[in-house]
Amino acid sequence: MAAGAELFRRNGYAGTGLKQIVSEAGAPFGSLYHFFPGGKEQLGEEVIRTSGLAYIALFDLFIVPADDVVSGIEAFFAAGIATLEATDYVEGCPIATVALEVASTNEPLRKATADVFTAWIDAGTERFARFGLGREAARTLTITAVNNLEGAFVLCRSLRDTEAMAVAGAATVDVARRLLQEHTEL
């Protein structure tokens, strides 16, 4: 699972061979079909669903302990910049590459990525709502944060530059400020 997750993240789903996964894992080839009788697709689906949990942890690490919504968002995107720099722009979203590859080509895997994104949105909504934002505003803010993080990972990894991640954090803060103001006006 760990070898598959690492290879899918780096090379994509189509670009990763089963032999590569088994070799990276130091496992005998037969063991793959023992644990994953559905082969690459089953492994892919389990990797997508498991990796998805990583992002929910990000909300708990950076948003939940923050003094306020804005400083939580700033910590969240600063961690995005730190990850890109620490991994030489290798690590971005654990599932975005696969999500784009399978969106129109593999319905069970598309469904797995959709379930993960739905879980992120629900988890983020619940965490942001703790700061007194209404549920609808908290959902909008979560989708804004994920949109900006995903888009910035594409630009930053391609350009090997963190500028887009800093811009993404500032944009998400702008949206948070508008939503907080609207909420206060109610």
Place this chain on the structure above:
Amino acid sequence: MAAGAELFRRNGYAGTGLKQIVSEAGAPFGSLYHFFPGGKEQLGEEVIRTSGLAYIALFDLFIVPADDVVSGIEAFFAAGIATLEATDYVEGCPIATVALEVASTNEPLRKATADVFTAWIDAGTERFARFGLGREAARTLTITAVNNLEGAFVLCRSLRDTEAMAVAGAATVDVARRLLQEHTEL
């Protein structure tokens, strides 16, 4: 080139075989190496660079003729929603899938995607600056628009839902309003 662009966009770079491209194009197999002696990588690079022009056209179609920055941004993201709906969520960014696949695996192709994103950012900056925004603010707004469009394509194509694209448009408008206000305050 057109067959390659369509297949790379839909299946990704690793998921597209040369035979598939040649068959889709209705061309004899030998013709591929005649026109692209560098094979798949050369074709991939030329497809990335050519497809990149499509997004520059979007700035000219939706931002340049707008009465103001905000309505231009709204038209730009409404077109994103219309494209997703009209193509059953198949068409998103012409190069994002490949950009994520190659970011850490193929340096010539990564460089091609970086050149395209740089061209988009420069073109958008020039177009947004026409509305009286300073050059730095116009660059921030362009990166915000591209971040949000790219991120929303990931979420919308996975979830088969346009909500994230509407949220992306609203977020970009929030940033535009903040930048316009800061500029006016100068």
